[in-house]
Amino acid sequence: MSSLTEKIIKAHLEEGETIIGQEIAIKIDQTLTQDATGTMAYLEFEAMGLPRVAAETAVSYVDHNTLQTDFRNQDDHLYLQSVAEKFGVHFSRAGNGICHQVHLERFAAPGKTVLGSDSHTPTAGGVGAIAIGAGGLDVAIAMGGGPFYFEMPKVVGVKLTGKLPDWSSAKDVILELLRKLTVKGGVGKVFEYFGPGVDTLSVPERATITNMGAELGATTSIFPSDQVTLKYLKMQSREHSWKEMCGDGTDSDYSEIIELDLSKTEPLLAKPHSPDAVVSAKELKGTKVNQVIVGSCTNSSYKDLMTVAAVMKGRKVHPNVSFAVVPGSKQVYEQIARNGALADLISAGARILESACGPCIGMGQAPSSGGVSIRSFNRNFQGRCGTPDASVYLASPEVCAACAIRGEIVDPRELGAAPKIDWPAGISIDDSMIIAPKQNPGEVQIIRGPNIKPLPDMKPLENSFKKEVLLKLGDNVTTDHIMPAGAKVLPLRSNIPAISEFVFSAVDPKFVARAKEKQGGIVIGGDNYGQGSSREHAAIAPLYLGVKAVIVKKFARIHKANLLNFGILPLTFADPADYDKVEQGDVLELDGIVDAVKNGGTIRVKNITKNYEFLTKSDATKRNAEMLLAGGLINLTKERAKP
Ligand code: MIC
Ligand code: SF4
Numbered sequence: 001m002s003s004l005t006e007k008i009i010k011a012h013l014e015e016g017e018t019i020i021g022q023e024i025a026i027k028i029d030q031t032l033t034q035d036a037t038g039t040m041a042y043l044e045f046e047a048m049g050l051p052r053v054a055a056e057t058a059v060s061y062v063d064h065n066t067l068q069t070d071f072r073n074q075d076d077h078l079y080l081q082s083v084a085e086k087f088g089v090h091f092s093r094a095g096n097g098i099c100h101q102v103h104l105e106r107f108a109a110p111g112k113t114v115l116g117s118d119s120h121t122p123t124a125g126g127v128g129a130i131a132i133g134a135g136g137l138d139v140a141i142a143m144g145g146g147p148f149y150f151e152m153p154k155v156v157g158v159k160l161t162g163k164l165p166d167w168s169s170a171k172d173v174i175l176e177l178l179r180k181l182t183v184k185g186g187v188g189k190v191f192e193y194f195g196p197g198v199d200t201l202s203v204p205e206r207a208t209i210t211n212m213g214a215e216l217g218a219t220t221s222i223f224p225s226d227q228v229t230l231k232y233l234k235m236q237s238r239e240h241s242w243k244e245m246c247g248d249g250t251d252s253d254y255s256e257i258i259e260l261d262l263s264k265t266e267p268l269l270a271k272p273h274s275p276d277a278v279v280s281a282k283e284l285k286g287t288k289v290n291q292v293i294v295g296s297c298t299n300s301s302y303k304d305l306m307t308v309a310a311v312m313k314g315r316k317v318h319p320n321v322s323f324a325v326v327p328g329s330k331q332v333y334e335q336i337a338r339n340g341a342l343a344d345l346i347s348a349g350a351r352i353l354e355s356a357c358g359p360c361i362g363m364g365q366a367p368s369s370g371g372v373s374i375r376s377f378n379r380n381f382q383g384r385c386g387t388p389d390a391s392v393y394l395a396s397p398e399v400c401a402a403c404a405i406r407g408e409i410v411d412p413r414e415l416g417a418a419p420k421i422d423w424p425a426g427i428s429i430d431d432s433m434i435i436a437p438k439q440n441p442g443e444v445q446i447i448r449g450p451n452i453k454p455l456p457d458m459k460p461l462e463n464s465f466k467k468e469v470l471l472k473l474g475d476n477v478t479t480d481h482i483m484p485a486g487a488k489v490l491p492l493r494s495n496i497p498a499i500s501e502f503v504f505s506a507v508d509p510k511f512v513a514r515a516k517e518k519q520g521g522i523v524i525g526g527d528n529y530g531q532g533s534s535r536e537h538a539a540i541a542p543l544y545l546g547v548k549a550v551i552v553k554k555f556a557r558i559h560k561a562n563l564l565n566f567g568i569l570p571l572t573f574a575d576p577a578d579y580d581k582v583e584q585g586d587v588l589e590l591d592g593i594v595d596a597v598k599n600g601g602t603i604r605v606k607n608i609t610k611n612y613e614f615l616t617k618s619d620a621t622k623r624n625a626e627m628l629l630a631g632g633l634i635n636l637t638k639e640r641a642k643p
Contacts, residue, residue, distance in 0.1 A: 003155045003247040003254060004224055005190045008130045012113050014147040020154050020255065021188070023621050025147035030057040030107060030129075031139050032116035033089075034099045036064035036361070036485070037535055039076050039494035041117050041136030042083045043455055045143055047634055049641065050087075052441065054145030057107055058089040059434075061099035065490050066356040067363045072491035075449025079494070081435065086444040088437040089143070096433035097329030097355040100124070100297040104207050105331055106431065109233075109241035110225030115142045119214045119534040119558060120297050120378065126207030127232065128225030128245050130190075133214065135536035135562040137633055149623060150557070153190045153219040157247075157254030160197025162263030166418035167411075169307075170205035171299055171376065171396035173260065174212040175268040179278035180258070183476060184528040186216030187557065192254065193223045194247055197262045202423070203232035204301035211298045212378045215275040217531055217556055237429050267411050269374070270394040273382040274476070281399055281411040288320070291373040292404040294397050295326025295353070296360040299376035302332050303421050304397040309341035310419030311401035311412075317349035318407030324351040324365055326358050330433055335424065350404075362386040362486030374403045379532065381480045383506045386487065453495040456544050458567050458631040464591040465548055466608065467521045470514055471504060472584045475526035479559055481507050482530065483538040493537060500541040512545065520546015522588055526579065527552075530559025539566045549590065551605075551616055553579055564624050567632035569593065574602055574615035586610060597625045 002010075006018055009026055016024035031053070033041045038060055045053075060080050065073040077094060084091035092102055099116070100123035108114060110128035114121060117136040124131035134148065142148050158177070164170075177191075191213050193206070201209075206223040213221030223229075224246035233242045247253050269284055271277040294300065294308050305327060317323040325345055327333035333355050336342045346352065359365035360377045366386030367373040373385060373392045380392035393409070402412035412418075438444050473481070483489075483499070484506050492499035504511035515521060523542070529552040530538065539562040542550075549569040553576050563570045573579050582588070589606040596603045602615045620628060630636035 001248040001250050001253055003157065003192050004128065004245055005130065005155045005192050005222055008111055008113065016152070018152050020152050022152050023149055024152045025149045026113055028055055028115045028142035028148050029112040030114040031055045031059070031143050032099055032103055032114060032118065032121055033060050033136065033139055034064050034118050035062045035076055035080055036490055036493050037117035037136045038080055039452065040536060041140045042080065044137050044140040044634060045087065047455065048140065048144055048637055050144045053088045053143040055143050058143050059092060059103065059107060060084045060089045061092040061102060062094040063098045063356045064361055064363070065493070066094045066354065067487055069487070070491070071449060072451040075451040076494050078447040078449065079452050082444060082447040085435070085438040086441045086446060090437065091435040093433045093435065094356070095330060095354060097331070098297045098300070098357055100211060101300060101328035105236055105329060106434065110229060110243050110245045115139050115148050117534055119532065120211050122213050122220040123207045123211040123297055125210035125220055125222040126203050127229050128223060130220060130222060132220050133534045133558055135534055135558060135565055137536060137565045138561065150219065151188060153188050154255040155190050155192050157251065157257045158191050158193045159195035159257055159259045160193055160262055161195055161259070162197055162261045163200045164262045164265060167267055167398050167413045168265040169396035169398050170201060170208040172265040172268045173262065174209045175270055175278045176260065176265055178215055178270065178276040181216055182276045183215055183274060183531060184217050186213060186218030187528065189218050191216070191218050191221040192247060194249065198223060199226065199228060200262065202303065203229060204303055208298055215378055217528065219557060235423065235427060267396060267399050267413065269399060269409065270380060272391040272393065273380055275379060275394055281409060284409040285411065287409040288372060289374055289403045289408055290320065290371040291322045291367045292400050293324045293326065293359050293365060293373065294376045294400050295328065295358065296377040297328065298378040299397050300326060300328030300332065302335055304376065305332060305336050306341055306421045307419055308397045308401045309336065309344045310421065311398070311415065312348035312350065313344040315348055315405050317404050320407045321404050322351065323349060323404040324353055324359065326353045327355045330355050331427065335427060359385065361490065363490065364487065374400055374409065376400050381478045381532065383484070384480050388506070451491070451494055453497065455634065456496050456540070458543065458635055460631040461567060461569065461593060461597065461628045463594045466587060466589040467548055468518050469524055469582060469584050469586045469588060470518065470521035470547070471508060471511055472524040472582065473507065473526065476528045476531055477525050478532035479530055479535050479538040480532055483535055483541055496540055496544050499537055500544040503541045503545055515545040515547065520548055523547055523550045524579070524582055525550060525552035527554045529555050531556040534558045536562040536565065539563045539568055543568050564620070564627055565633045567628055569618070569628065571603060571616040571618055574617050578614040581610070581612070582607060594629065597628050
């Protein structure tokens with residue numbers, strides 16, 4: 001008897017055994033990249049010297065860097081389009097929508113494995129795929145046909161019963177789980193949904209839940225593929241990709257079971273500045289609101305936008321609120337335009353944006369100073385919206401619409417009868433914004449504008465070094481803290497020297513100057529270090545500034561893999577109490593590094609400034625050790641390719 005997760009993993013297993021915590025390697029069927037991580041991923045793919053992608057389906061999306069305030073983002077898009085045409089990758093143009101929404105609609109399929117250079121790749125778990133977020137280099141390897149390595153996760157069964165009541169929504173289900181489990185509650189786990197409540201949720205609702213499983217720190221989340229999945233795929237004219245898939249239905253298939261009665265969910269919000277700071281809408285009643293935005297890969301489906309349009313119909317946006325709507329894909333945008341719902345939104349006073357990530361990644365719509373913004377998004381880390389002192393709350397489209405009307409946080413149940421949304425009978429499928437790869441790749445010239453800079457050189461691991469602690473941080477540090485995004489920084493994603501000037505800028509504006517003056521150093525962190533985004537710039541840019549080791553209580557999965565891929569030594573405190581003793585400015589000496597890394601052992605660290613020693617652990621696998629010793633995975637791949 002086994003879970004659906006185990007079945008799919010076993011069917012794709014290339015190395016290792018499915019024993020919890022052990023490193024395994026799986027074959028990847030589909031790859032996904034987006035423009036903010038994709039430029040690096042394709043530069044890395046090019047560095048591998050392969051003629052064509054080997055994955056069954058590879059798709060490159062343009063959705064993050066769509067604000068064109070100068071030549072840079074557009075330069076990156078042209079590079080991505082030409083590289084896609086040459087190497088056999090489908091190219092989803094700017095305007096076609098957010099990668100996860102479009103992938104769900106047009107490519108994801110039950111039983112497939114998907115690896116994406118974006119942490120919300122698990123959205124595709126909504127149709128029964130094992131979809132995992134990873135750094136660009138891991139995705140580049142998968143594009144080349146290489147397997148993906150990760151630790152066999154525990155499979156948590158989430159047993160859903162009941163049916164969502166009026167005004168409650170899929171967002172409230174995942175917010176409830178975040179309230180219970182916190183942002184580190186899913187580390188090393190897959191959340192597999194099962195039970196009678198599953199039938200009551202449509203695929204986009206399921207995808208909202210699997211999408212935001214990323215905020216639990218989970219490896220991925222998955223729903224079974226059933227008649228509801230078939231209906232969705234039929235609507236997408238893709239019924240040929242359907243097959244029925246589920247776990248064996250026994251509780252013993254799972255390491256742990258969480259029961260959730262959908263009929264008991266109520267409208268919730270996550271308070272600033274963490275997706276797990278969840279409270280009910282009732283508790284926040286009366287909080288004045290300046291901005292509301294509905295969109296992002298979490299909540300911008302047809303049902304989401306139709307619900308908001310139905311609530312807004314005949315009503316007006318509150319005079320103190322700026323209300324923006326960001327359709328998740330061209331398909332959804334076109335549908336609401338054709339059926340008139342868009343007109344209802346415009347008439348109510350909504351500001352309609354293009355189909356892209358937009359405000360979710362700080363590309364426009366930054367709130368006012370100290371402003372309160374209610375967003376149907378998945379992350380509300382401080383400063384991510386572009387305004388450091390703004391308060392961002394995460395909520396369902398239903399709660400968002402109610403707040404936009406009232407100008408304050410309100411439980412949408414106060415608005416009376418809930419809207420009932422029917423799925424359209426059929427939709428016209430138009431893939432004209434997805435460009436197929438060229439059949440004659442030899443004729444494609446790769447376009448490299450001045451914004452595309454080559455990857456920096458990476459050096460082999462040293463056996464010993466003495467370096468200063470450049471920065472000491474607490475728990476749950478996000479990759480948005482390490483390497484901020486937003487309209488100013490995102491255009492530099494293909495230019496490591498330029499983007500490195502912003503490392504830790506939101507936490508400590510003097511970090512970069514200090515790192516340069518000290519010629520690199522060490523960073524100390526707490527629990528769940530590097531949670532959030534998959535951006536490998538949070539490893540490459542610190543490396544460029546000379547960061548040699550990061551010592552923490554515990555790492556988040558994707559960030560740790562990125563550090564290893566680029567040759568930064570990830571270490572954990574053998575005794576977490578030692579975290580308290582070390583301070584910023586202390587000089588630490590590490591010796592015997594090579595042996596410890598090779599044997600997965602401990603490294604003794606001398607605190608020269610305070611004159612004591614402590615132990616750190618490297619749990620590098622043999623594969624990790626080879627990468628570290630070579631100065632990262634690119635060097636290792638090149639070494640191996642030498643005749
Ligand atoms: C995010 O939501 O944080 C992003 C922007 O989509 C990132 C990817 C990136 O930094 O480019 C993610 O989730 O991985
Ligand atoms: Fe884009 Fe936001 Fe989704 Fe990241 S979380 S992919 S920025 S919409």
